[in-house]
Amino acid sequence: MGLGPFLLLASLEGLVQAAVLSLSALGLCLVFGVLRVVNVAHGEFHMVGAVIAWSVSHVLFGHPLLGFLVALFVAPLLVGLIAFTADRVILRKINHNPEATIVATIGMLYVIQQSVLIGFGPDARAMEPPFYFHINFPWFGYSGYKLSVILMAAALLLMVWHVLSRTRLGLIMRATQLDREMAQVFGIPVGWVYGLVFAAGAMLAALGAVLMAPIRQVHYLMGLDPLLMSFIVVIIGGLGSIRGALLAALVIGMSDGIISMFFSPTLAKMISTLLVALVLIFKPEGLFGLRKS
C-alpha cells in the first residue's frame, strides 16, 4: 500500500474516532458549560452505555440490527436516568461546588465501574455489528458500518445543535449558563435544568458508546480512554465552548489515528497529556480561541 492509500485509511479511522469523540466531548462540554463542573465520571457513562448496548443485543434474538436500534434508544435513556438520579441525590447536595463535585464524581466513577465489574464481569466482550458490508476501495476494503458511524454521529450532532440553538429548551439552558440567579428570577427551575443537562451530557457519552460498541470490545475499564480524550478536547477547545470542542474533537480524533501509527500509544498519551496540562496552565482559554473572554 502506497502512502496515499495509507493516509486515506488513517484519515477514515481518524474520522470514526473523531465522530464518537465529538459526541462524548460535547457531553462533557455541555455539563461544564452550564453547571460549571467537571464530571470525572463521564467516561463511566460511556462505558455503561456500551455495556447496555451489548446486553440488549445479547438478550434480543434475531437480526443484530434490531438489537442495535433498540440499544440506540435504551442505552442513552437508562444512562440518562442514572445520571439524573446521581445529580439530584449527590451533586445537588453539595450545591454543585466545583471542587467537591470533582471529588464526588471520582467517587461515582468507582461506584459505577466497580458495580459493572460485579454485574458484567472482568472480561472484554465483542458486540456483533448491526450489518456487514464492505466498501471496496481500489486499495483496501473498508467496513460499511464504520462509515455509517461517521454519518450517524454527524446526524446526532446536528440534532443536538438544533436543540441548543433553535428550541426553547436550548434557550433555557443558555439562560441558565449565562446567569444562574437571573434565570431563577425568571422562573426557570435551575435545579431541574442542572439535572437534565447532567443527564444529557451522560446520554451523549452513551450514544457515542453504542456506536462504538460493535467496533471496539466492551469492557468495564473502557471508560478511562474516552474520559481522557474528552478532557483533552474540552480543554483544547476552550472550556465550555461547544464550537471549539467540536473543532478540537475533529483535529484530535484525526491526528490521534495518524500519530498512533508513528508513535507508541504510551508515548503519544504522555506527550498529549503533558501538552494539554500546559495549555490549561498557560492558555486556559484554549487553543481555538473561539470563546470571548
Added chain:
Amino acid sequence: MENSRKSSLVLHIGVLALLFLLSFILSDYHQLTITRIMVLAIFALGYNILFGYVGLLSLGHAMFFACGLYAAGLPVYYLGWEVPSAFLFAIVISAFSATLIGAIALRTQGVAFMIVTLMFSQVAYLATLYFSDITGGDEGLVLPEHARSFAILGMQVDLTSPQTRYYITLGLLSASVLIVYRWVNGGPGREWVAVRENELRTRMLGYNTFLIKLKAMVISGTLSGGAGATYGLLFAYIGSTFASIQYSIDVLLFTLLGGAGTVLGPILGSFIMFYMIDFFSGYTTAYLLATGVVLILLIVYFPLGVLGTLRKKWRLWLP
C-alpha cells in the same frame, strides 16, 4: 488556651506512644500491616499540609510518592547505593521535583489545579510504563540483597526483620508528626491557613502568597516522597502501581476521612481506610466500590472527616 494546647500535645505524643507499645503485642503479620499503614500515614500527613492547611486539592500526589520511591530504588538497583544515601538522595530529588511542579502548577487554582496535578501525575505514571526497560514498568523491580541491611553509626540494621521495619517507620512517622505539629501551631501554619481562608486578604496584608503556597507544596511533596522512599527501601520493591491515580485518590480519601486540617486526621484515616479495604477485598475483587462509596458519603455528609467533625461539635482545640 495554653491548657488545651498542652493537652493536645499530650494527645499527639500519646498516639505515637501507643503505636510504640503496640509493637510489643502484635504478631509479625500485624506489625507488617501497621508498618505499611504508617508509611501511608506519612504520605497522608504530607498531602494534608497542602490540602488541609493551604486548601489546595491535588489529585496527583502519587507522583511525589513515586518520585521518592524511584529516586531511592533505582540507585540501589543499578548503582549499588547503600540504603541511607539512597534515602537522602530521594528526599533531595522529591524536594526538587515538588519545587519544579509547584512553580508551574500553582499558576492555577481550584478546579484547574486539580486537573493539572492529575494530568502531571498521569504523565509521570505513563513515563514509568514507557521507560519500563529501566523501571521494570508494571512488574516493577525487586531490590537486590545488599539493600536488605545497612550500617549506621556502627550499628547493623537488618531490614528483613519486621520489628526493625516497624521501629524505623514509627521513628520517621513520629519525627514527621512532631515537625508538622510544630509548624501548624507556629508561624508557617498561620500563613497556610490565612491563604486557605482568604488568599486575597492575605496578599493585601503583605504576604507573598505564591511563595507560601510553593513552600507548602515543597514540604508536602518532600514528605510524600520520603514516604515513597521509605516504602521502596523497607519492602525492597519499586513498581509503577505506586504512581497510578489510585494512590493519589487514596491519599485524598485518607485525609478527608480522618479530617483535613488536623495533624492526626490523616493518620486515623489511613488506619480506618486500610482496614476497611482489607476487609472488603476479602469478599470481592470490586473492593474499590468501597472507595467510591466512602468518597461520596464523605464529601456529601462529612466533609470535615472524623476529627474535623469532633473538633467542630465540641469545639475541641485540635491543630
Added chain:
Amino acid sequence: MEALVAVSLLSTKKLNRRFGGVVAVKDIDFSLEQGEIRGIIGPNGAGKTTFVNLLSGRLASDSGQIVFRGVDITGQPAWKRARLGIAYTFQITSIYPGLTVFENVAIGAQMRSHQSSKSRPWTDWKTNLEEIVGSCLRMTGLDWSRTRLAAELAYGHQRLLEIAVNLAVDPVLFILDEPTQGLSVDEIREFTDLLRRIRSDRTIILIEHNLPFVMNLADRVTVMDQGGILAENDPKGIQVDARVKAAYLGE
C-alpha cells in the same frame, strides 16, 4: 522640588486604567501629604475604587507612575506595596470568617516579623505578637471577642475587625473603601472616633458616599468624576464648589 518630595507621601503621575473600551481612570495626577486624612468622593462610576485599587496594587495600571515614600512602586505587586506600608480595607468586608478574632489579628501582626528585624528571637516574638494583637483589639474595642469566630460577629464588628487586622501590620497609609457602608448612625460615630485615634501617626484615604462623615473627618477632599479629578480642596471649599454641585446634581 526637594521639599515637595519630602512632604508628599504618595503621588501619581498621569495614571491610566481602562477596562476593555471603558476608561475607568484617566490621566490622574494626585498627591497626598504625610499625616492627612483625604476624602475621595464622587458619583457612582467615577472611578474611585479603581483608582485606589491602582494605588494598593490590586489592579495594575496601564500607564503612568505611582511613587510612595520616594519609591516608584508602579510595577510592584500588591504584597510588596503592603510591606512598604499601604493597607487596604475592602468595600465588601474581607476577613477570615472561619478563624477566631484573635487569629485574624495575629495574621496581620505576624506580618511584622517579615517586615522588620530578622534578629528578633522567636520566643520574644511570640509574646510580642500577643501584645500587638491585644493593643489592636483594645484600640478597636474588640477585646471582648478574642475567642469568637469572626463569622459570628455582627456586621459592624466585622468592619472593625478588618481595621484591627490591618492595624496590626502597622501601616503608614490606610486606604478605606466605603468604611461606613451598612453601619448604623451610632456605629458611624464610634468609627469616626476610631479614625481620629488611628490618624495620630498615619495617613488615611477615605472613599465615601456618606458626605457628612467625610466632611467631618477629612483635611482635604478630592472629587472624582468620569475617571478624572474634578476638584480638590478643603471640605468647606468643596461644599461651595459649583462644578462639584453640578456633577452631583447632574448639570
